[in-house]
Amino acid sequence: MSPVYVADLTESELVARIQSHLPPPPAWLSVGIGDDAAVVEPARNRLEVLSVDALVEGVHFDRRFTPAGAIGHRALAVNLSDLAAMGAEPRLALLSLVLPADLAIRDFDAMIEGLAKLAVQERLHVVGGNLTQSPGPLVVDITVSGTVKRRQALSRRGARPGDLVFLSGSIGAAAAGLQMLKAGGVSRETCTGRYLFPDARVRLGVLAARNRAASSCIDLSDGLADGVQRLAAASGVGIRIDAAALPIEPDARRWFESKGDDAILEAVDSGDDYELLFTVRPQRVGRMRTALKQLGDVIVTEVGVCTSAKEVVLDRAGELCPMSLGYKHFG
């Protein structure tokens, strides 16, 4: 039996396949999928947090070693991570899918299933979207909206000299996982799983905002070095990161070292981990630790301190090295 491709179906049929993966519409959704736009009742007494992010085939994923379910999961997770960085609770998403004609309908379904599963888990509802064919690569563009109480939204701008710097989970795993998938040999699920199905730290972000424990926050989509540079620039502070304190995923460390690389420099520059980096005023660290105990499931590590020096440095056993610049040319 020859495979069926998205080009063999009508737009309405594809939309129906998406809807079959979605739970019943919530009460706040007046008009959902199937009209010119979605109509939504805003959440009471809360600010709205909006973000958009696209995954592009050949740039952000390779269909040869990224299962379709992982593409859907990742496309939503990177957006959830942006909401987490602002301390927002996820609410709704719009999907804009740019589909090559030769995308198998089996892969289309698996991609939607991966996305819908994560959406249900994070209590986010898909309220609308757009499908278009493309002569080029698969593009999964998602807009998400979440909510946060007034004066509780986190941003990159609130850090002050003296604030301590914390990092959730571990770094390096996703980049090592991607390298393993590309190499095609033996791989470690701790790393490949992290690349293919990243966790967004939604509960941590919401908690850090609700307790006013964090003074600033950013998610590490492009790696620790990039995130630290951006947060420091937005807040107008310097940051000193203690290399020895960095929670590098052990399997990733072994992978980097097996290739003869400096594991710390590799981990610091590697993206796709989607951990949260946030700062806390010294007098609020106790409150933060209490809050983290409520959360339970995610380890948070103190990795540095904000300074008035306006420089971002990596402290390697007392030797201060300039942190690599996350900013790269666009092309």
Add this chain to the structure above:
Amino acid sequence: MSPVYVADLTESELVARIQSHLPPPPAWLSVGIGDDAAVVEPARNRLEVLSVDALVEGVHFDRRFTPAGAIGHRALAVNLSDLAAMGAEPRLALLSLVLPADLAIRDFDAMIEGLAKLAVQERLHVVGGNLTQSPGPLVVDITVSGTVKRRQALSRRGARPGDLVFLSGSIGAAAAGLQMLKAGGVSRETCTGRYLFPDARVRLGVLAARNRAASSCIDLSDGLADGVQRLAAASGVGIRIDAAALPIEPDARRWFESKGDDAILEAVDSGDDYELLFTVRPQRVGRMRTALKQLGDVIVTEVGVCTSAKEVVLDRAGELCPMSLGYKHFG
């Protein structure tokens, strides 16, 4: 001097170029471009209307005869048209741009300028977005949000047998304009201008919603036949369109006829006009006409009636022909 391409700049530099085209942020925007997400104060006592639409190079436009400014304008206009169809006032937009490395920075700027000019005109603010490089075609994906009072949102679902069917402006011009641009010979600005710089009927949509004059509404992105079919299906009615009443743009009619085509069938099937098609209960037609006088600038024509027959037909001097099906295969 060799041209500069987007690949020669950093993401931050491209974002700064976008910001240079935008007006100062409105008071309701707590956090704008430059953080992980935008933070917005919802509009008081209004529902939120959300839509997303993508323009893909090679599918929706051809860079050889579509100036960059028109790409930006059209990408926003198609989204504004969705808001108009719901009766919503535009409020904000998020831009997700998927950029080929060989896009000249001059074209990038012109595209943003075309988009920003329309945004200012329609009082819509760009609050955030995402830039990504691509090995494929240029994709301009825009999410818009607007607002509408409770119980005033229009949808495709409210038409009843007996309701009269109205159409704004004229049809056929955009499709004829696109054919002229492709042919490359003599063209008429009434048609090419309509294709390149479509008007979204925002004021008309808002007015039709505010006066509760319209019982249902849809925008004609894929042509009259497609729109009528969708509205009829969503409302569970039939629709009879009077071919003689259809306001076909005269230059488009001449163009279609010069090629030996049936101008009515061409106009009915041609997309990209972004007119509004809406239905009005017979007893509310007077109220509708009064409201339209306030608006002034857009002609609205009665083109048909909703029936209980569940069929969509084109009445050509008494001969009833089935309306062509808008639904096409996706590929």
